[in-house]
Amino acid sequence: MNKSEQSKTLITKKKKTFKDLLKSFRVQKELWIICLIALVWVVVFCYIPMLGNWIAFFSYTPGKTMADSTFVGLKYFKRFFSLPDVWRILRNTLAISTLNLTIGFAVPIAFALLLNELRNGFFKRFIQTISYMPHFVSWVVVASLMFTLLGSDGIINEGLIKIGLLKEAVPFLNKAGLFWGILTSANIWKGMGWSAIIYISAIAGVDGELYDAGSVDGLGRFGKVWHITLPGIANTIILLFILGIGNILSAGFEQQLLLGNTMTQETYEVIDTYVYRYGVQMGNYSFATAVGLMKSVFGFGLVLLANKLSKKFTDMQLF
Amino acid sequence: MKKATSKILALMLATVLAAGCLAGCGKGSGGKKTGGELIASKLGFEGEPNEFGWVKPKETLTIDVYAGYGDMDEVLRDEKGGKATYDKWLLDNMNVKINYQYYSVDMDEKLNLMLASGDYPEVITWMSDDMANKFIAQGKALDLTDYIDKFGGNITRRMGNYYNMLRNSDGRVYKLAQYWGENPNVAGLDFGARYDYWLELGDSKIYETLDEYYDVMKRILKNHPTNDAGQKTYAFTSADKAGKNFLNAPLGAYGFVNGYKKNADGSFTHWLNTEEGLKVAKFINKCWREGLIDPDFLSNGYEEYTTMMTNGQLLGNLGTWWYAWTGGHQAWAVSEGDKYDIKKRFMNVSVHGDGVPMNQTSLLTSNYIGTTRCIITDKCKDPEAVIRWINWENSELGNYIVGWGAPSENNVWHIADDGTWVVNDEILDVDIKETTYHAIKEANGGELYAIATNLNWLKTDGRSDFSHLDPRIDRVSFYDYWPVDPKTGAFSNEGVNICWQYYTAPALDTTLYTTTFNPDDEITITKQTIEDKIWQEWAKMISADSEAACEAAFNSAKSEMNALGLADLEKYYSESYKSNLASYEGK
Incomplete structure (x- = not known):
């Protein structure tokens, strides 16, 4: 059995039965005790808050009980779909998410592969460390950097004017047509190094003997990447891709609010920014919850679908 | 065993649902x-x-x-x-x-x-x-x-x-x-300008209308196309990422409150449905086309605004009066120390729209x-x-x-x-x-x-x-006290007097204009939707390439907002005012 097949087997595990579960409690009780705090945390902070979803179906005001609130059924779901801008908001959300899920997803993989090819250990670690840094920079600072770079008096305008590509400054951040590109670029810059960590770890786990065997078989550097490294980390890539699909309706929030303005609103407005303004800021919690619930259900459905498709086409699945 | 697992899962889900239904059903009055x-x-x-x-x-x-x-x-x-x-x-x-x-x-x-x-x-x-x-x-x-x-x-x-x-x-x-x-x-919405640069123009009287203000700012900009560091200068910018000050200040010059004109019969008309609204849009668009407005006005916040003022890139102040103080003379007085010239400051000025006397503007408001x-x-x-x-x-x-x-x-x-x-x-x-x-x-x-x-x-x-x-405290609040020379009526402090001597708009009591919105009401959604759209359309009106394009953007916005329910909002504001008036009169 080769490495790839072993990996597939790890993912496509046999389904556990309830009896197996009980047995695992008995046999691995020490491990379960260690996990107990984490499990309690998950229940308290991830599952119990889900009970609050009832307010999506009621006209809720903080302080009122369910008995005091009027049941309105799907009113807030319908309201979302009857908003005049709903399709534009959905378009923006899906477009930005798709860009993040394609370009934004591929770049960290490419970066990890390139980093893996560096032979100088010190330089490799240096680059790797530097690449993490933007992850820790707040979006407020990133927005400020973007204004400095892309403003009318910014470095990019100055440079383009100096080399004659522009006659006069272009306010890039006021151009609705450029917003998706600018946002995706900022997302990539900020998240590339951090996201690459998991791929770098996965690459480190690829058996070195495979590379030796590849050399013997006459593979060059690109050949090794294509035939050994990429298949070696395919499970990780698929796993993260499936999880990423679950967040397709979460296209960002603070970056849009910080980088966007009224000229770019037609391309920056996404579900989260809209719900923030119409739900949270206006105190309409039922509406905000309804949209949040809808996003979660849709995201969960997509994860299930992606998992199924992955199983069908690659014989690998999350669960 | 699979069946048993399913049963347990179903039971758990039912429990969660029941608990959810009961959640919040505690005590409450x-x-x-x-x-x-x-x-x-x-x-x-x-x-x-x-x-x-x-x-x-x-x-x-x-x-x-x-x-x-x-x-x-x-x-x-x-x-x-x-x-x-x-x-x-x-x-x-x-x-x-x-x-x-x-x-x-x-x-x-x-x-x-x-x-x-x-x-x-x-x-x-x-x-x-x-x-x-x-x-x-x-x-x-x-x-x-x-x-x-x-x-x-x-x-x-x-x-x-x-x-x-x-x-x-x-x-x-x-x-x-x-x-x-x-x-x-003393001051509200401002049509300010650098005082030292205005003196250079040698004008015999202060500007009083929107057009006169435009003319003054254009001449100042011509005289000072760059600041000391060689950066391009502008007459105005904005600090709210929407250019709201470019609308609110001129509307104030026409006496609008909250963006609405109060008619003689007590009804309210939104600025998009008025001639004055179109005039304001054309005025700001002219400022844009003539290079008076900072092209990055939609990206700036308060910090950028005041930084541009302090470094001499802004020659005027359109909107909030005190930006001109914090970004202007207060900053220069500190940075330049003994060398600071008191005339280097922004003056706050009130102007009025065509056919509107100064005492009917709403630049300066007071909600009791x-x-x-x-x-x-x-x-x-x-x-x-x-x-x-x-x-x-x-x-x-x-x-x-x-x-x-x-x-x-x-x-x-x-x-x-x-x-x-x-x-x-x-x-x-x-x-x-x-x-x-x-x-x-x-x-x-x-x-x-x-x-x-x-x-x-x-x-x-x-x-x-x-x-x-x-008795020495004779004007404005104790918190915000500025002494006045009893003989001349001018502010005792020369700098303060320069800033405020040309602000002649009286305060308008806007208490009766107070309007509240219930988050769950449809009118609130209508209001928010229209406001959102308006600021997007306003940015297009400002940055239109020609006056005709600006007018087209205005008319397009007008049609769109009316289709979204602007008439309902006009009615709501009008009824709110009438209701406030009845309350005020104890009816």
Whole structure:
């Protein structure tokens, strides 16, 4: 059995039965005790808050009980779909998410592969460390950097004017047509190094003997990447891709609010920014919850679908 | 076994659903009517008022107040000792202890949590009108009407008819205004320009109309196309990422309030449905096309705005008057020290629209009941005592003590033997105004515990008695005091006079224009949707390539907004005004 097949087997595990579960409690009780705090945390902070979803179906005001609130059924779901801008908001959300899920997803993989090819250990670690840094920079600072770079008096305008590509400054951040590109670029810059960590770890786990065997078989550097490294980390890539699909309706929030303005609103407005303004800021919690619930259900459905498709086409699945 | 697992899962899901349905079904008094019979105070308010006008109770009156966003640790650190000084004075002289509580989270979020959990104090202040209404609607706020009738003489006397605007449809009062009163600010929406550069033009009179302002700014820009660092200059920019100041200021010059024109028959018309609106759009678009507006105006915040002012990239100020102070002379006076020339500053100027006299502009506004409220909640054991205290706060002397800390030789004011409230000379020195103001707050407890009080503006409204006030204080508020030369009527300080001598628009009372929106009402969604769209369309009007394109954008926006329900909003604002007027008149 080769490495790839072993990996597939790890993912496509046999389904556990309830009896197996009980047995695992008995046999691995020490491990379960260690996990107990984490499990309690998950229940308290991830599952119990889900009970609050009832307010999506009621006209809720903080302080009122369910008995005091009027049941309105799907009113807030319908309201979302009857908003005049709903399709534009959905378009923006899906477009930005798709860009993040394609370009934004591929770049960290490419970066990890390139980093893996560096032979100088010190330089490799240096680059790797530097690449993490933007992850820790707040979006407020990133927005400020973007204004400095892309403003009318910014470095990019100055440079383009100096080399004659522009006659006069272009306010890039006021151009609705450029917003998706600018946002995706900022997302990539900020998240590339951090996201690459998991791929770098996965690459480190690829058996070195495979590379030796590849050399013997006459593979060059690109050949090794294509035939050994990429298949070696395919499970990780698929796993993260499936999880990423679950967040397709979460296209960002603070970056849009910080980088966007009224000229770019037609391309920056996404579900989260809209719900923030119409739900949270206006105190309409039922509406905000309804949209949040809808996003979660849709995201969960997509994860299930992606998992199924992955199983069908690659014989690998999350669960 | 698979079947058994499914059963367990189904049972768990059913339990979660049932628990969800029961969640929040705890105790709660939603809709419970409060108030009714007066609860007599047991603290022992007996005898005559003391020299501060307060009947000192036998037992200490303790009031717990939630006062919104703030750094409680910083308050408790009390580095300058103002809290300790004021607390001691309150206890010694008034037998009162106030526990003012802040949380460093958004006030609305905290109040919603308080409502949901039922964990809130006996008094909440600085809350929005909407949040006060939420507490009232759920029976969490006490009916104060009878308490105020009996113990709130200062409140009703000084508020006059405006007190009626706090009544609900049944005529009952559940909320009080916090920081209310007539606001006689000197400047409002501004059409400012660099004073030194304006002098260079040699104009014999100050500009008074939008077109004259445009002409002046264009000439100044021509004379100063770059700043000292060689950066391109502009007449204006914006700090709100939407260019709202470019709309609000010119609309103010035409007398619009909240973006609406009040017609003679009492109806309201949105600016998009008026000729004046189109004129404003064309005016700003002309400024854009002629290079007066910073192309990055949609990206700037307050910091960028004032930085551009300080580094000389902005030659004018359109909108908020005090940006021109903080970004202009206040910054230069510090950075240039002795070399600072007093003429290097922005002057705040009021202009009027075509055919609109200056006294009918709405550049300078004053909302008598303000926008923040105070309620006494159903957790309060002694509402009489709290109303007595709030009533004392609203006495003229109470106002002074709350605003400026306890009177003493160590403070900047004291009460003379003849009863006059005398201020120290340093209060009259505008050059150290910031220093004295902060010293009063930090070292004397000024403004530390305002619960539901007047703003302490000095301009008399005929209902307040300021006869004890130091006669040297003759204009604007004690908090924001600028002395005037009695002979000429000009501000005593040359710099202040330069800034404000050309601001001649009078203050318009906009209290009756107050309009509130219920979050769950369709009209609120309509309002928000239209506002969102308008600012997008406004940006297009500003940056249109030609006047024709600007007019096309205006007409397109007009059609779109009317289709979204602008007529409903016009009607809502109009009815709200009429309702406010009826309340004000006690109908």
